[in-house]
Amino acid sequence: MDITENSLCATFQQSFLCCRRVGSLPWQELENLLTQQPCLVLNILEKTVNHPLTRKYPPSLQYRRLFLLELIKKHEKSGAEPLDDLYSALAEVLNSEENTVCYKSYFLPSGDAVTLCENIAIISEGTTGLVTWEAALYLAEWAIGNIDVFRNRTILELGSGIGLTGLAICKSCFPKKYIFSDCHQMVLQHLRDNICLNGFVLGKELESQEDTENTQHSDIAQLSVMELDWDSITEQQLSRLEADVIIASDVVYDPDIVTSFTKVLCKLLLCRKVNRHPELLIASTIRNSETYKLFQTKLDDAGLKWQILDDPKRSIFSYQSDCLIQILNVTLKV
Numbered sequence: 001m002d003i004t005e006n007s008l009c010a011t012f013q014q015s016f017l018c019c020r021r022v023g024s025l026p027w028q029e030l031e032n033l034l035t036q037q038p039c040l041v042l043n044i045l046e047k048t049v050n051h052p053l054t055r056k057y058p059p060s061l062q063y064r065r066l067f068l069l070e071l072i073k074k075h076e077k078s079g080a081e082p083l084d085d086l087y088s089a090l091a092e093v094l095n096s097e098e099n100t101v102c103y104k105s106y107f108l109p110s111g112d113a114v115t116l117c118e119n120i121a122i123i124s125e126g127t128t129g130l131v132t133w134e135a136a137l138y139l140a141e142w143a144i145g146n147i148d149v150f151r152n153r154t155i156l157e158l159g160s161g162i163g164l165t166g167l168a169i170c171k172s173c174f175p176k177k178y179i180f181s182d183c184h185q186m187v188l189q190h191l192r193d194n195i196c197l198n199g200f201v202l203g204k205e206l207e208s209q210e211d212t213e214n215t216q217h218s219d220i221a222q223l224s225v226m227e228l229d230w231d232s233i234t235e236q237q238l239s240r241l242e243a244d245v246i247i248a249s250d251v252v253y254d255p256d257i258v259t260s261f262t263k264v265l266c267k268l269l270l271c272r273k274v275n276r277h278p279e280l281l282i283a284s285t286i287r288n289s290e291t292y293k294l295f296q297t298k299l300d301d302a303g304l305k306w307q308i309l310d311d312p313k314r315s316i317f318s319y320q321s322d323c324l325i326q327i328l329n330v331t332l333k334v
């Protein structure tokens with residue numbers, strides 16, 4: 001395979017494994033190459049539908065079906081002989097039953113991947129937390145470009161959902177401790193499962209009242225999951241966590257939760273660790289400019305300063321092209 005074929009196969013593989021929208025894959029480039037390289041279809045089949053990661057952690061059936069139909073269409077259009085492998089892969093998919101959960105694998109620059117069990121519906125069990133949102137990818141990408149912000153530090157993530165950002169940071173940015181948190185029981189259970197799926201061993205579950213001094217020290221990041229509800233957590237409970245960096249992604253999506261979220265940010269910023277206030281980074285997809293403006297106004301009213309950080313390159317993960325995302329660095333006004 002030459003470089004063009006290699007990079008096309010790699011793009012198909014990465015996009016397929018994280019279920020990037022089928023229509024956004026480079027089908028035209030494939031069509032152009034197929035006239036000279038009809039076998040390329042089999043390479044793509046091996047790198048996607050028949051990939052060992054797909055066998056172990058399959059993307060949704062619907063996704064695999066749509067993908068295979070498009071691949072077969074391109075193959076037929078090239079005028080090449082029919083390929084049994086393509087049709088048997090489709091038959092296998094058509095004869096299987098859809099589940100409510102699927103797997104998505106997100107490749108990191110190291111070549112390692114974060115694999116997550118996600119729900120196939122965007123909202124289920126009354127929560128938005130059972131799928132990965134674009135701002136989570138964006139924040140993970142920013143973190144990978146700014147490793148020193150996280151290296152050897154204690155990170156607290158608010159509204160972690162099923163764990164993409166945290167797992168990408170734990171695999172790429174060498175934190176000392178990483179505390180995932182959320183308020184929803186089902187989300188917390190999926191989060192724990194995903195952490196284990198990615199080869200991490202969870203430390204003792206943190207409870208809000210617990211003194212975290214007791215946790216062991218080692219060179220490997222200590223990961224824990226905590227039930228943390230912004231509506232009820234106290235400043236005292238938060239200060240025991242001794243977080244150096246606090247992050248959150250896609251938690252500013254509903255005007256009803258903006259007030260409690262802003263209050264928790266104020267409590268967190270007042271916590272000091274050896275005379276330093278923690279760093280606070282909030283990534284948001286701006287779907288509704290009114291809701292986002294409300295968040296900024298609440299931060300201003302609470303006496304907090306915010307600054308928009310530079311965009312990461314958006315070269316690691318796949319995003320919807322029309323998705324406007326920003327990271328705010330929130331600090332106390334001095």
Ligand SMILES: C[S@@+](CC[C@H](N)C(=O)[O-])C[C@H]1O[C@@H](n2cnc3c(N)ncnc32)[C@H](O)[C@@H]1O
Nearest residue numbers: 128129132133136159160161183229230249250
């Ligand atoms: C849109 S999801 C984002 C999940 C993840 N951060 C991501 O970007 O993929 C919002 C998350 O915030 C959590 N959440 C909402 N209200 C909360 C509250 N009051 N306290 C803690 N977490 C909350 C939800 O359970 C959900 O997991």
